[in-house]
Amino acid sequence: MYKYDEYDHAMVAARVAEFSDQVKRRLAGEITEDQFKPLRLMNGLYLQLHAYMLRVAVPYGTLDSRQMRMLAHIARKYDRDYGHFTTRQNIQYNWIKLEDAPAILEDLASVEMHAIQTSGNCIRNISSDQWAGAAADEITDPRPWAELLRQWSSFHPEFSYLPRKFKIAVIAAAEDRAAMRLHDIGIQIIEKDGVHGAAFYVGGGMGRTPMIAPLIKDFVPLEDMLSYTEACLRVYNRYGRRDNIYKARIKILIHELGADEYRRQVEEEWAHVKSLGIDPPKAEFDRIAKQFALPALDASAPDAIDRSDPDFAVWVDQNVAAHKVPGHAIVNISLKPVGGIPGDAGSAQIDLMADLAEKYSHDELRVTHAQNIVLPHVRKADLYAIWQELDAAGLATPNLDLISDIIACPGLDYCSLANARSIPVAQKIATRFSDLGRQKELGELKLKISGCINACGHHHAGHIGILGVDRKGTENYQLLLGGSGAEDVSLGTITGPGFDEDGIVDAIERVTDKYLAERTEGERFVDTFRRVGMAPFKEAIYG
């Protein structure tokens, strides 16, 4: 894991001091709310329906037990004893007082954490593969590159007042676990003729105009990654639309220019930018990469798992993934208990996950974009002990990637942008499908719910997506089918007229019944949908 050196500490400390000063000037009335807003947003503070919300960055979703315990401490001391893990691998707290914010940021800084650029029209937290460094299918660990990008993008003087927010993901596996092509920039580290390079996909995103990022450059030499990114951003900062907030994301610029013209402009800018000495030398990459070295795992650890406890065996089959080192496994902890709030965890649960990481996972945890937690480096021989502790804390729901492993935004229960509630719909769906045998029969089924058109709940990318809208003052839910945020990326299509809160649950049941009737051997829901198309599903839903 990356450890701060004196420079990193000094930069975060300067930011805390700066923001404390800004809060003081705001509370004294020296700056207006309009002037303060972008400053607090760039420090992760949103003004929500009931209170301030603080979003804390978990860079590329990686943290250690000490940091995880600090997240529990903040929940206990400054909030209502819980936090909400987000689709950008961050955590947010919903009940924060503005005057507490500087103290919270100081607490975070003491464990090398911050809330820098988790909001605002700047480069946001860099996201990555939650199995980075552990997955059997990756060609290298993408996180050193994500860390290099984190430092480059932190307090970037040219790109802190962009037309709109800017999200970057970095992956290095063929399987895309980070929704890479639905980012403003998705970087995939690939191998060509034995050499690693970066494929740049630019201009993806969800929101009200969802787009899959086109490939802008198939192979950027890794040592040029920052200058190429800088060129991509400069073209956007200069020419991205600023006349309409809904058309200000880079995806609109690229859509309007066309990928070829955008590529040409970036190439022209890059030819210039590359000469400015923006890219750090290999020594800096090596310094960072060394800190992400795989922990010393015993490859001769026993590979067998005692499956005599049937409940444990069910959990192993669903929530445990292959590790690249024999005798080891990746544990996925579901934060989606039936009837719970997707992504929420109480302080005691957060502490427990920290304890497990310290004891069993070489002190590492990951946050996933699907709002779950990962213990990346676990001995198979320890799985049973881990499961027992998770189970006792309500954290052993064996539903990873099943219909009840729902991504949901906070919705109208918290968010000032929302048109409809997301959480109660997620709870009703999970309850309707609570029978695990039924969920397993349905297989991999990614269900994603957004409470408004901004799509924080990734509904466009759900095999089944739900979009909450306001229809003449009542909450109405549209149903989308066929999206995916993975390597088979696609955008969902709306089925037809929307439903009320109970109607949407019934509609999903008709859709899943239709899938079971139509599927052929080995087909996931989304495969069947792609093969047979919308018509049979539409008929099943609307008659």
Next chain:
Amino acid sequence: MVEHLHSDGEEPCVTLDAFLQQSNATAVRLEPDEDARALIPHLDRLALIEVAFPKFRDGRGYSSARILREAGYTGELRAQGDVLVDQIAYMKRCGFDTFAPEKALNPADVEAALSRWPEHYQTAADGAVPIWKLRHG
């Protein structure tokens, strides 16, 4: 040296269009939607480039400033308009050396803002040595 206010009695800035048609002007004003690169052939006869910030949230002027400095412009580069104390440190990093805020800034706040950052993560237009270079000597 960073000056916080521009001096009186200087030559007024002309618009970019006027400048490109009028060979004797030495001061030009660049609006956010104007291409800073149009000035590159004329940098050696310019003493002042004023970059307009009609709204502080419009960040195009930061790129304009860097482009001009990267092209070798060494004259005065002024940020004018909705220039607030919480933006001037980044403006300075992008190459601005003078500020003409519409609303006067508190000098103590300016001093604090400009001395806030001990080092910088990235190369910009202020000549600061980035942290990665400090790490590796």
